[in-house]
Amino acid sequence: MLKLKMYIDGKWKESISKKTQDVINPATGEVIAKAASGNAEDARIAIETARKTFDSGIWSEMPNSERASFLFKIADKIEEISEELIRLETLDNGKTFRESGYDVSDAAECFRYYAGLITKMDGQTYSASETIQTIVIHEPVGVCGLIVPWNHPFLMCAWKIAPALAAGNTIVFKPSEMTPITATKLFEIIEEVGIPDGVANLVMGPGREVGNEISTNSLVDQISLIGGTNTGRQIMKAASENITNISLELGGKSPNIIFSDADFETAVDYALYGIYFGSGQVCSAGSRILVEESICQEFTEKFIERAKQIRVGTGDNPDSEMGPLVSHQHMESVLNYIEIGKEEGAHLACGGYRLEENGLDSGYFIAPTVFTHVTPEMRIVREEIFGPVAVIQSFKDEKEAIYLANHTKYGLAGSVFTNDSAKALRVIKKVRAGITYINTYHQGFVQAPWGGYKQSGIGRGLGTFGLQEFQETKQININLQVEPVGWFEN
Template identity: 70%
Template sequence: MINLKMYIDGEWRDSENMETRPVINPANGEVIAYAPEGTVADARAAIYAARKAFDDGVWSDLSAQERASYLLKIADKIDERAEELTQLETQDNGKPLREAGFDMADAASCFRYYAGLIRNPDGQTYHVADPMQAMVVREPVGVCGLIVPWNYPMLMSVWKIAPALAAGNTIVYKPSEVTPVTPMKLFEIFEEVGLPKGVANMVMGAGPVVGHEISAHPEVDMVSFTGGTKTGKQIMKTAADTMKKVSLELGGKSPNIIFADADFETAVDYALFGIFAGSGQVCSSGSRILVEESIYDQFVERYVERAKQIKVGPGNDPETEMGPLVSQQHMEKVLYYIDLGKQEGATVACGGNRITTNGLDKGFFVEPTVFVDVKQDMRIVQEEIFGPVVCIQKFKDEEEAIKLANDTVYGLAGGVFSNDGAKAMRVIKKIRSGITWINAYHPTYNEAPWGGYKQSGIGRSLGTFGLDEFQEIKQININLQVEPIGWFSN
């Protein structure tokens, strides 16, 4: 059993009321830990600690080189503990070991990226009318509330924490109550490298309690949230009362467009990866595959054949290609949508069931599921399911493909497969999404921005844009000729 604690003001703590909640291994339903059930009082203690640390300048007053040295030490510690963290991530979230291992490597890389970025020149100077000199500098926002989801417990945490700390902010961080294990291990690393007291604070607990307090409290200057669009809207409304800076990375219902002139096997392969990686529990999943009508039947046949071959099982089995869903509650939601699709008149080409054979009956496993004969107004086409469920639609030409692709409230991601480079670029420029691929799907990089259009969010993670989110911009004007301006008569 893993002993979980919160980390507030440099100390490991239980919740104020000593309540806990079980943390479940989704592969077998077993309890692997008990997490503190944080309260409003716990959240406030973390906020006040972060506020004091920021106002005292124990972190923000350090040079960029000094902050970078901490980030590099954190990256080294993640690498040192990568095997342990990978195993824990698989127990906590259910994802296969190869996915969890990649997340750990990427998390270390993210800290190194921002350690390098903050040592680069920034700011601007302007040649304005004499005798003035104008300049712009970047400063930390202050106390940043960071709220992350359960699908990438370590990596999504780092996507927020690394740039927030790099910029000189202090943080109040809330992991998902479903997957708090590797986040706590990350805070162990923060303690090991000697982050100053109060700089990084972690409060576990429910979103409506801890998350709401972080979003509402006047001593929090910014809230950055990744998760569902419904929750994101509520956070935005709550944060508006104190005019917080807000960054939101929300849901998606992303199109993956396959033209007849695409490399067929490459398109099929990436279309499988686009939805079934992470068991479909990825905000940018290509959950709508749009196929040109001349190859539609051929594509569906091959796609279903490949989907049926995916090895589903516990994440700690090296043979596993797709793991369980994260919780029983989430599995029930996905199964609800599968039943809904059937009721709406769509055809299940493969999958559609919970897996209870081969010793998987105690876990939260759902078959890779493919719907065909779908219509654009169906809820399974319009709403985010966040599971291993994909809809395959047909289109006649570029114009219809673009229309179908953009016909949801979301705009997070999208892909185009075609060997006609000009056509692929024409279409991708028309897709109203923030993250796109041509002849690929899913690969992303710490150097490039991540975020969406429309109801998929506000702001960007990663890249230079991700650092910008955690900075304020200040204009400074300097008078080089100190004498009265003479605007008014003596």
């Protein structure tokens, strides 16, 4: 059984309390690791270490090219041990080997991207007047508290750690207590490549203690969270005391709009991918499928037929197309939403139950689920379920499609399927979401910004925006004519 420790100031440590937490394989319900369970004092020590290290300049004042060399080494090492990381990610989270493979590969690309970006041209200059030259530069924020969820454990590590380190910050990183295994492996890589002690610190433990300390400690300069909207609210409240910088990538209830002139098979296929990839445990999942009236019945029948054919199984089975949910508690939450949907009068057209046959009885598996005959006010239509549950609604025309798409407190993602390019662009421009697609879904690239409107978050990660998230912008004015200003008479 794995024994996972925290990493603070270049040393692997147990929690001060000596407490541990079981890490469960969601495919079997078995304990696969014991992870150190830290508290506020563990987080405080890590934050103080990060503060002292940042102020020393050992990392923040290092030339960009030197910092980049460390990130390139991390990317190389990820690729070198990718098979081990894929196996551990599947063991820890339950996702299929194929999904874990994409995540590990994307994580390496993320480190390599930011290593390259930090060495490129930066800043601006202005000839503001005849006697003043103005320079704009970007500097590291300082100590960054990074908090990530359990649905893409390793990839989310990269999304936050790579740009934060590239910019010259020191970090205190908190993974989900449910999926800390691959985060620990990444910190082993950080240690191996020789990043100076105190630059990158790993603290595991519950959000109410570790996360709260990161959010309220005045030595933290930036809090960057990927998580649920309720967690985002708590972070905002806590950070307000010190006016700490925050960036939040939160929940979603994303619309997938399908017009009658779309390529039918393509639309069905991507709609399945949009909701059932990752067992629906994806913040940008296309959980609300909006279909034009004239094809809604045909589309629904085909979608349900295909959903029933999805091969659900353990992630290490090469035949599996969809794995389990991450925990027993989360499975119960999703099953509860399914009961709510039935009570609200929605028609359960497919799935809606726990899978227990063929050796799945010990894991947290739910059959791909479809609800029809839903209304916009139903909770299963309004609230993020974060599981393999799709709702299908019909619409009459563009106007109603746009209304239904935007009839939500979220605004993370959205898509349009149509062969009319003008209509596609016209509609997608009116969908109030930060990540949008035309005739595709779930396509994301490290070079492009990631984030949402409304209650889906604040700020943007990835791309150049992801680097700016961890930088402060400074204006420097240089007087080219050094003589008294003469504002006041002698």
